Structure formats: C-alpha cells, structure tokens
Amino acid sequence: MKERLKTFLLISLVSISLLLTKRLWIELPHEVFGLFAKGDKVYSASYLLSDMIMPNKYLLNFNEKYLTLFYDDSKYRLWTNSRKIFANLLGSKDTKIVDLSDEEFLSYKRKPSMVFYFPEKVNTFILAKALDVRDPSSIVDTIPNVKDIYIYLGKGDPFFVFTDGDRHTGIYDKAIDISELKEQFMEIEKEKGYNYYYSARDTYGIDKDIYIPYEMKNSLATVYVENEIRNLDEEDKRKIAERYFGKSIDYIREIVEGNESTIYEYNHRVLKLNINGTVEYYHPLEDTVKKRNLYESLSTSAEFISQNAGITKGMYLARVEELESGENLGYNLTFRYRVRGLPVILGNEEVVDFIQIEVFNNHIRSYKHFIRKDMNRAIGGMTEEIKLLTSQDIIDINYDFIVEEYLGAKKLKASKEESIKINQILSFIEDITLSYFDPCLKDMEDELIPVWAIRTETGLYAFNAYDGKLEYRRDK
C-alpha cells in the first residue's frame, strides 16, 4: 500500500513538473522580451514611428524629359527599400555638407534622381530615430526639419539633398551604398508601366513643384469602408474600456447616455464611445510638464495608439503643433491614414482627422479617434475599366470655379479684358495629390470616391477623379 502511494506521488510530481515546464516554455520568451522592452523603450517606439513617418509622394526623374510620380508605394516599396540608406546617412560621421541655392537644386532635379515628398515637415532628429539611428549625425542640427529628400541616381557617387522648402542642404558620403535602389530605379524606367508627368515649373514657368500627368493609364480600386466602432454590444464596449484602462470592468464606472453613447470612468480617466463611431479619451495632467520633448511625446503616442487602437495599416503622422496649457508644454499631434496607399480625406463635419492627440511627453491628456477600416471587399463584374481624368482635366473642367476662388483669395475683381492665366492659377495651387474621399454617409459599406485633392493657399478641394465634380471643400 505504501509503495502504491509512493508511485502515485511520483507520477503526480512528474505530471506537475511537465505541466510547469510546458508553461515555462511558452511564457519565457514573452517575459524575456518584456524585460528588454522595459529597458529599451526606444526600440519599440522607433518601430512604430517608422511606420508612421513616411512620404506621401515619390518623384522619379529618369532624365529631363521623362518623369513620373507615384502616390502609392505598395507596388515598388521605394520608401521601405530606402530606409536603410537614410539610416546609414543619418548615422554617418563621414558626411560632407554644403548649402545649395534654389537654382543649383533645381538643376539637380533634372538629373536621374528620386525625390521623397513628406506630407508635412518632419523633424530630422525624429526621422533619424524613426529609422532606428542611435546616434544621429550633425545633419539633424544642420537642417532640423525636412520636407523633401532628394537622392541623385545617375552615374558616379551618390549624393543627397535635404530640403525644408526654403533651405537645401547637399549631403555627400561615398560610403553609402545605393546600388540596389539604383537598380530598382533603372528597372522601373525599363518597364515603362508608369504615367508620364510634366513639370508645371518647366512648362508654365511657375515657381512651384507641381507635376501634371499627360494621361492616366489606370483606374483606382473600388474601396468600401466601415466604422471600426459600430453596432457594438455591451460586452464589446466593456472590453474596449478594459483595454484602455488596463483594469477589469468591475473597477470601471459605466454611464449610458440618452443618445446611446457610453461613458466609462476610472481613476479620473474618462473614455467615451460615441454613437457616431468616434472614441474619446481624457486623462487630466497629474504633474506639471515645463519642458516638451517631441521624441518622447511621439513615442508615447505611438505606444498608446498601438496598445489601445491597434496600429492601423497605413496610418501616418500628418501634423505636429506645439501646445501650451497653463504652465504645461506639450504637442497636438494629428494622424491620418492611407487606404490602398492613397491618403483618405474625411467628409465628416464633426471629425476632420482620424486621430488627434494632446500629449505632454509621457502623458496622453486627450485622444480622439475615428477609424474607418477597408472592408477588403473583392469587386466583381466590372466589365470596362474607366480611366481616371488627369489633374489638368480637373483644372479645365473647374477653371471658372478655381478662378473665382483665386480672385476671392487675392481680393481681385474679375476683368473682362484680362483673363486669368494658367500660370497664375498654378501658382495659387500648392499641391495636387490623388486621394480617396470618404463621404462618411454610412457606418458600413461606404464607398470611397477617388479624387484629385487640390490644396490652394486658401483651402482644400476634392474633385471626383472620374467626372471632375467637386465632392468636398475645406477652407483653411
């Protein structure tokens, strides 16, 4: 009997040890990474930031005559393939830096080259950190903000130009290897599968980099979107609240408003799930923040979005504004997103941007998001592909309207004798980008409209890319 008991105990011990070993093997890697993550917060943040800081447009100058513009990088992944090059450059201690005049920079643009256009000026130090450069070089001090990055891709050693719009900084480092990018560039030129563009600067003599296609070879995919937060039942809403507060619902106070919006409150933090699909979070400042740190603020925001909203594919940092609240100094950050590689313009009167965050270094004071997800619906039965209009067609169709806007902005009166010339209108335009317009009419299966988004000195206009109709306007 005693022997049987011993055997039973032995079997039990072996089973328990096996069970514990199994748990240990599964959990150990997480804990190990968790330890590293605590010690090296920068790594995880840079990973998220690198996804959020990326260009809006890519200009490929094959030579003086042939050039093209890509809005969607999903096909060639030019930014992804160039990240390593920029990381090496921004970390290199062996660079030679020189200031270039406007004329010099323009002459280089006509050489074989590639230009990356960011949606807004990017802090060069943040860009370096986003590219995982541990010790950024003096480039970040020489040119603190960058709007476009130019890479020379012709014969000979490479060089780069960082420009913030006013100042152009030429950077030369022959140790930087760009051979793979150059090969890819040549391959794209050889394929000839791109739309040919012309420069309005070279053609109409305007003092701006506006590029207009001769023809658009293709159409854009039909995309349907849905609200991320919609028709949630009580259980789903509670799960979201638990995620935001990191606490069980038993500790969270729940208030249901008359309009079916739900408010959750825990330890001075408030979360509101609105019926219109927006999520609002508020957490008042607990300490005074007298010195703002953009990198820490961006890292905090990136982690907050990642933990609570989940990183939405295509999300990008669109605007950084300094914020002052009493004695506290922080930032107001705006994130937007791309669908199928193209930026999305929201047609919602209440919500203009997808994510707005007020952040004070390591503290998120307020957060508002309105995420519309691509439903990834396969569209069948399309018999004929309709070609997109060019941006020139859009200007022609809406010329009288744009002239009216121009005259209004310049406080001029229309004169019968003197017609408004195209170069005046193109000088009034700041940017033309192919985008999707989200009319925000339905919670689900809302069809996005392909538009040419024309940004002028006074506002943003979204014209239907198939018929030229004005779909949306927003004054500055």
Place this chain on the structure above:
Amino acid sequence: MLKRILASLVIGVAIFAIGSITYATDTIEKGLIDKSKIEQSIIEQIRTDQGKIDDIKETKLENEIDPSKYQIIRPEKDAYTIEEKVDFVNGIAPADTTVTIEIYGTTDLTRKSFNLLKLPSEDDYIEVLSDIILVGNSGTFSKQLELVTGINKVVITFDADELPPIEIIIFVNPNNSTTNREMKRPEKLLEMIIQN
C-alpha cells in the same frame, strides 16, 4: 408749240417745288412736327450707324488671329533625336480651339536609312495617328505622342485659317541611348564639396 409746253412744264415744276417747301415750313412753324424731335432722331440715326461701323470694326479685329495666343511650348525644337518611342506636346491656345495633331512615320522598307540629315520625301510618310484635341478653359493643351522608330513628322494644326500648320520632325533612334545619354553626375556639387 414745243417751246410753250416746255415753258409750262418748267413753271409747273417750279410751282410744285415751292409749294412743298412752303408746306413743310408751315407745318414746322404751326408746331405740327417737333423740331427737337427731328434733331434727336437724326442724332440717333448717326449714333446707330456709328455703332454698326464700330461693330464691324470689332468683328474684324476679333477675326484677326493673334499668333502669340497659339503656341507650342514643348518641344522647343523643330527637329531632334530621342531614344524612346514616347514624346510630348504642350501648348497654349484660346479656350475651345480645336487642335489637330497628326503623326506620320516612315516604314523605311527601302532601307534608305533616314535621319535628320536625310529626311524622307512626302511620299515616304504614312499616317500613324490623327487626333483632335479641344483646348480646355485653362487655355492649355497637352498630348502624349506614341511614335514609331525612325523619322516621325508631327503636324500640329490650330483651328485658325491664318495660322500655318506647325511641323516637328522627331527621329526615334533607340541606338542613341548608349552614346548620347545624359547621365553624368553634376560636377558643380562635387567641386563645392571638395572645396569644403
């Protein structure tokens, strides 16, 4: 007898003429016709006539074509060589003008080896494309041209009788790419960097 008849006729005509003048004077004097109204109508008539003359002058001016309003911005040259089979035309013209763009190529079956110095005769050309563009409200037009290898003649005609068609000769020579291609690194930046 004849003299008497003639004299009577002269007297008769004279009496009739005097009568009508007297009658008109009497009528005005009597206030049956307002004198100022007559003056006004005469002035109006003169004005109308002057307006008609001005209209005719204006129409004539409008019909006169201002060649500076019809221009080809690109290409800048009348004859040149390229390596690719794609080229472009950009131009300006008043809104709603129709622009006809015709491309003629050469088959060169006769192995005459045409080039810019040895151009084909009119008979050697074959029409490759003919397209009509309507100039938009912005007063600009552009066209991507799909060319053929060898000599291409591009004829651009504006819908304005006085303006002659514009001819551009483009020699598409793919073999030019290895010898004539501008891929040299800009020297100026290199010099500036070396100085630094």
